[in-house]
Amino acid sequence: MGELSTGDLSRSHTFIKLSPKLRRWIERILILIIVIYPLTSMFLGLDLGDTGYHIYAYVNMFNTPDKINYTSILSTMIGHVWYKLFGGFGLIAFNALEVILELSLAYFVFHALKNILGRITTLLGLLVAMLAMNTYLNIFNYHQLNVWFLVVMMLLQYRAIYKKKPILTLWSGVVYAALVFARLGSVVAIVTVVIYFIAAIEHKNQRKLLKKHALFFVIGILIMLVLGAFILYVFNMHTHFINNVFRLQNIASDESSAYNFGNLLSILIFENMKVMVVGIVFLASSVGLLYSINLMTISFRQACLKKSKRVYYFLTGLLTSIFLVYGMYTIGELLPVPTWSQMTNGPAFSIGIMYVFAWGLILFNTFKKDNRSEKIKILSFMSLFLVILTIAGSNTKTKHVVLAMWFIAPIMFYVLKQLFLTDRAKIFFNRLVERTPLKISRKTMVAVLLIFAIMFNIPFINMLRVTANYDTTDFSRLTHRVNNHKVNMILTTKEEATALNEIMEIMDNYNRGVPLMVYGSSLLFYYMTDRPAYVMPWLTAPGYSAEALQEDLIAADEAYVTTRPLIIWCRTDYSFGFTDDAAEIANLQFKERNRRYGKKPFIMFDYLVENNYGVRYFNDYYYLLVPDYTTSEAEMKNFIEVMNIHALPSNIWHYEMTDEGYEETDEDDNY
Secondary structure, three states, X not given: OOOOOOOOOOOOOOOOOOOHHHHHHHHHHHHHHHHHHHHHHOOEOOOOOHHHHHHHHXXXXXXXXXXXXXXXXXXXXXXXXXXXXXXXXXXXXXXXXXXXXXXXXXXXXXXXXXXXXXXXXXXXXXXXXXXXXXXXXXXXXXXHHHHHHHHHHHHHHHHHHHHOOHHHHHHHHHHHHHHHHHOHHHHHHHHHHHHHHHHHHHOHHHHHHHHHHHHHHHHHHHHHHHHHHHHHHHOOOHHHHHHHHHHHHHHHHOOOOOOOHHHHHHHHHHHHXXXXXXXXXXXXXXXXXXXXXXXXXXXXXXXXXOHHHHHHHHHHHHHHHHHHHHHHHHHHHHOOOOOOOOOOOHHXXXXXXXXXXXXXXXXXXXXXXXXXXXXXHHHHHHHHHHHHHHHOOOOOOOHHHHHOOOOHHHHHHHHHHHHHOOHHHXXXXXXXXXXXXXXXXXXXXXXXXXXXXXXXXXXXXXXXXXXXXXXXXXXXXXXXXXOOOOOOOOEEOHHHHHHHHHHHHHHOOOOOOOOEEEEOOOOHHHHHHOOOEOOOOOOOOOOOOHHHHHHHHHHHHHHHXXXXXXXXXXXXXXXXXXXXXXXXXXXXXHHHHOOOOOOHHHHHHHHHHHOOOEEEEEOOXXXXXXXXXXXXXXXXXXXXXXXXXXXXXXXXXXXXXXOOOOEOOOOOXXX
16 A cells, blocks of 8 residues: 555553564564465364355356356456456365455554564554454355455545545545445445544644545446446346345344444444443553552562561552452453353453553544644544444354454554553553652553553463364364365364265265255355355344245246256254264254244245155264155165254154155244
């Protein structure tokens, strides 16, 4: 993005002095880690769900256009072009595209912030942002592309303001429209224009340019909208896109939907307020430690004190310090861990602290008029916008904040440096207690900074270890590869590789043209076996209704005439991992049997019986069901015995051993 800062930006110097040579070495090491980490992690872990969902869209954009989500059409287009160029390399090519996205983000942000926040400070923040982002999917996807567009758009706006170049605002308008095509819910990113008004409040010359910026922004949007509409029309995708827009509108207005607008707005406001409270308590405890540690050590610094007072001060300071450290350690527990698999409260805990730092920096610089303070204030607003806009439109609370720390993490390190490593802060803290014997020292400030780092990193590192590592949280178990040329460059566990290899070996006996249905969430089977989806790929997704499934089955039966699909029935949810522990496997199977899929089990069981399906193969994790397979009464009984475990205790349906084979029970629709 080039240099975004201008003018003489004087820094607040820290009392820890680093030689130029040492500074350069620290910078090089940080850059090396930032680059190597994503390049390494892209080979680790084989996600079967979201990865399968995204790559199905990239591969089958024109093969099965009716089964693609058009609310993220630009992301799908980019993925499809990448597939055409590098699809022969398999899944790793899409992981590499994601790494390119991440490294370009790091590059842009570093060049934007280095002269304002400091090079090492910015690099430390970028390292945290990179580590956090890599807890999300390895594959290129619309959520991460959404963040990329948001960052680029705001950096263009930032530079347009301080370079006084409305043409950059035009480009930000182009990027905004592209952002909407990449993720329709990001239409709310229009709020980023607020930074123009903030700049205009401070400077009259910015007010003069405000109308011009607005005009250029609208022109940029119109250019991209016209181009996007033209592309959709040329490739005959405009009807699907419009239908998806209306579907999204209906979901947003449906009060029973998790994506209801009111519900999403409530999550956006109140979940962020909750995490900020945790951040405030954590930061207040850190500042309190400055004084409690000082009180504890005062007896060693003032020899004139009586012994009894020394003991009193020491014990009071010690107990207060223990209380505050324990509070910092446990405060995150106030944020409940989401019930999703492989999830911690680390994202909410981390962003809560960062929110407080960013908002505090805005307040601190509110009345300052110098160039640097104004830029820091604008960047702080941008950091908050990036996080809020990343999670806007999602019902997963603060889950996606891991993608959006590119501005706010460097700001956190900048504030920490100002709070605990400058003499100016030391003077400020001492003025607060100037009428007491307390005297904050540099050593105390460094000690508190170290405690802060330890307490922050306990949940943060746990987040890195657990979040979205669906194969296993023990990286030493990632030692095996799946025998499939599309994914064989990616390491997974022995148990996952074995389960996938076994079932795909049997599937190789069936013609490649035979379609596939996956009942469950292991959607990567479509890509690995190179089979089209018979109905919507993720048929157990909440957004895909039972009525739509029933209609799609009828339509597919008519389209395929006599051919019926192979069906992979997931016995567990892949996201809870693969293991060789029999008790744990039984527990995972129990969880999946009791998942609430509405009427879909009724529909699927009926479909299996109507088309004479049988169990061709099964292991601990999957059934492979094939049509016209149960040719004898014994085979039918075996099929019944195997599949009936998927019914609830009350039974969705049951078989009577009669000539008819089975009869349905009159159960209600609750499942």
